Structures are given as C-alpha cells and as structure tokens.
Amino acid sequence: MTPAREAQLRALEDRLGHRFEDLSVLDRALTHSSRANEEPAAAGRHNEPLEFLGDSVIGFVMADLLHRRDPDGREGAKSKLRGQLVSARSLARRAAELGLPDLLLLGRGEEKTGGRKKTALWADAYEAVIAALYLDGGLEAAHRFVSAEFAADLERPAMPTEDHKSTLQEILQARGDPVPEYELVAEEGPDHRRRFRVRCLVRGEALAEGEGFSKKQAQQEAARNALARLAG
Structure with a gap:
C-alpha cells in the first residue's frame, strides 16, 4: 500500500x-x-x-x-x-x-x-x-x-417517504454534475384525471422520463427512473 x-x-x-x-x-x-x-x-x-x-x-x-x-x-x-x-x-x-x-x-x-x-x-x-x-x-x-x-x-415517527428528486440531486452533485432540470413533455386526459409526462435533464440531455397524475408525481417518477439508469 x-x-x-x-x-x-x-x-x-x-x-x-x-x-x-x-x-x-x-x-x-x-x-x-x-x-x-x-x-x-x-x-x-x-x-x-x-x-x-x-x-x-x-x-x-x-x-x-x-x-x-x-x-x-x-x-x-x-x-x-x-x-x-x-x-x-x-x-x-x-x-x-x-x-x-x-x-x-x-x-x-x-x-x-x-x-x-x-x-x-x-x-x-x-x-x-x-x-x-x-x-x-x-x-x-x-x-x-x-x-x-x-x-x-x-427518530422519525412515521415511515419516511422516498424523495427521489433529492436523492438524485445529491448523487449528481457527488458526481460533479449540475442539479437536474425537469420539463413538462405532455399532459393528457380529462380535467379530473389529468396525466402528466415529465423529462429529467442533466446538462441539457435527457436522462429519463416519468408520468403521474400531478407534475410533482411525474417529476418524482422521472427522478426514480433516472436513479435506476445511473445504477447501470
């Protein structure tokens, strides 16, 4: 050594x-x-x-x-x-x-x-x-x-909810990459059941996409998919 x-x-x-x-x-x-x-x-x-x-x-x-x-x-x-x-x-x-x-x-x-x-x-x-x-x-x-x-x-009284966006940001920063950005790609469905698709980008390049019944949910799903991709 x-x-x-x-x-x-x-x-x-x-x-x-x-x-x-x-x-x-x-x-x-x-x-x-x-x-x-x-x-x-x-x-x-x-x-x-x-x-x-x-x-x-x-x-x-x-x-x-x-x-x-x-x-x-x-x-x-x-x-x-x-x-x-x-x-x-x-x-x-x-x-x-x-x-x-x-x-x-x-x-x-x-x-x-x-x-x-x-x-x-x-x-x-x-x-x-x-x-x-x-x-x-x-x-x-x-x-x-x-x-x-x-x-x-x-010490938390209840089970913590996984925050994929925060986890992704921390991991990207540890890699020396900038914080991710999220852009709305599409939204469809009736007003009472609107569905959103969001794209997660790093340095302007698409890393993953996610869908959900709110923009926040779609962003979390996109971050989750991005984490899976980074895990390789």
Missing part, C-alpha cells in the same frame, strides 16, 4: 469513527473486482465477498434497532421500513457522503466505461465497508457506526 493510499484510508477512518488494526481490510472493501483481475498479485482480493457479509450485518443491525425502537410493532411494517432504509439508493447516497466513490480502486476498463459514476458500485462499497468494520472491530464497531448513520431516519 502506498503512503498516499494509506493517508486516504486514515482520513476515512476518522469519518467512520474506527481505527483499523488491519488497514488492508478497509482497502479491500474499496477494491472492485475489475482492479483485482488486472493485478495478479491481488487476485481474489476484491470487495464482492465483503458486500455479501456487509449486507447481512446491516440487515441485522437495522432489525435490532427497529425492534428496540418499537418492540411490539408489526413485523410487516418494520420489514418494509428496513428495506427502504437500506435500499441501494439509500446506501449509494450515504457512500457519497463518506467520499467512497473517490476512494474506489477500479480496473482500467471499468474506469474508462464510467464505473466510478455507477451508483450501484457505491452501494456495494458501502456494504463492504460495513463488513470491514465488523471484521476488524467486531459487531460493536459495526453497530455503533450503523446506528449513528441511520439515527435521524429512525
């Missing part, structure tokens, strides 16, 4: 609130399989196995937090809330807040085809980092970090 890479990971440690005994675990969590495949010495040292573990760790910690928050609550409601809180879009947004996209080690081909801007890779890296925390510091370290990350959402 180069001194520059070590400095990057040490800075990430501060944001994670954990000092790693084995920094290579954190480095692996941020190494994509495309990079490992290009370096024979690093064969197999990528983050896919950690993604699997991290997904399970996050799921367990969130189940524990939701149970403690509402011990007698309905299982279905808590499962739905957990799924929403740990969705790929939610994790990608949190990965961006931690600066993980810039720390990913990608292969030349993946980098060339825009892999660093794929939000699916951001979410995968976030799960892998949670696994790294668990492997290096045990369940206590992982639980402490996840609890802090999701504290604000868990």
Whole structure:
C-alpha cells in the first residue's frame, strides 16, 4: 500500500469513527473486482465477498434497532421500513457522503466505461465497508457506526417517504454534475384525471422520463427512473 493510499484510508477512518488494526481490510472493501483481475498479485482480493457479509450485518443491525425502537410493532411494517432504509439508493447516497466513490480502486476498463459514476458500485462499497468494520472491530464497531448513520431516519415517527428528486440531486452533485432540470413533455386526459409526462435533464440531455397524475408525481417518477439508469 502506498503512503498516499494509506493517508486516504486514515482520513476515512476518522469519518467512520474506527481505527483499523488491519488497514488492508478497509482497502479491500474499496477494491472492485475489475482492479483485482488486472493485478495478479491481488487476485481474489476484491470487495464482492465483503458486500455479501456487509449486507447481512446491516440487515441485522437495522432489525435490532427497529425492534428496540418499537418492540411490539408489526413485523410487516418494520420489514418494509428496513428495506427502504437500506435500499441501494439509500446506501449509494450515504457512500457519497463518506467520499467512497473517490476512494474506489477500479480496473482500467471499468474506469474508462464510467464505473466510478455507477451508483450501484457505491452501494456495494458501502456494504463492504460495513463488513470491514465488523471484521476488524467486531459487531460493536459495526453497530455503533450503523446506528449513528441511520439515527435521524429512525427518530422519525412515521415511515419516511422516498424523495427521489433529492436523492438524485445529491448523487449528481457527488458526481460533479449540475442539479437536474425537469420539463413538462405532455399532459393528457380529462380535467379530473389529468396525466402528466415529465423529462429529467442533466446538462441539457435527457436522462429519463416519468408520468403521474400531478407534475410533482411525474417529476418524482422521472427522478426514480433516472436513479435506476445511473445504477447501470
């Protein structure tokens, strides 16, 4: 590991609130399989196995937090809330807040085809980092970090409504892109059942479209479709 890479990971440690005994675990969590495949010495040292573990760790910690928050609550409601809180879009947004996209080690081909801007890779890296925390510091370290990350959402009295427009804007800004714009493409139907179609644009180029029975609903749908496209 180069001194520059070590400095990057040490800075990430501060944001994670954990000092790693084995920094290579954190480095692996941020190494994509495309990079490992290009370096024979690093064969197999990528983050896919950690993604699997991290997904399970996050799921367990969130189940524990939701149970403690509402011990007698309905299982279905808590499962739905957990799924929403740990969705790929939610994790990608949190990965961006931690600066993980810039720390990913990608292969030349993946980098060339825009892999660093794929939000699916951001979410995968976030799960892998949670696994790294668990492997290096045990369940206590992982639980402490996840609890802090999701504290604000868990304090809300009701299930938060997904705001695709805000999530899209945050992810685009993390990529260095401008905020998206929305334009009305068409509206049709009777006055009491008007349907709108909206186009989401970034830098003047169409990213996705969405429909709804109000302009706001159509914009949210367009943003949701744009997020799906960015996830690649």
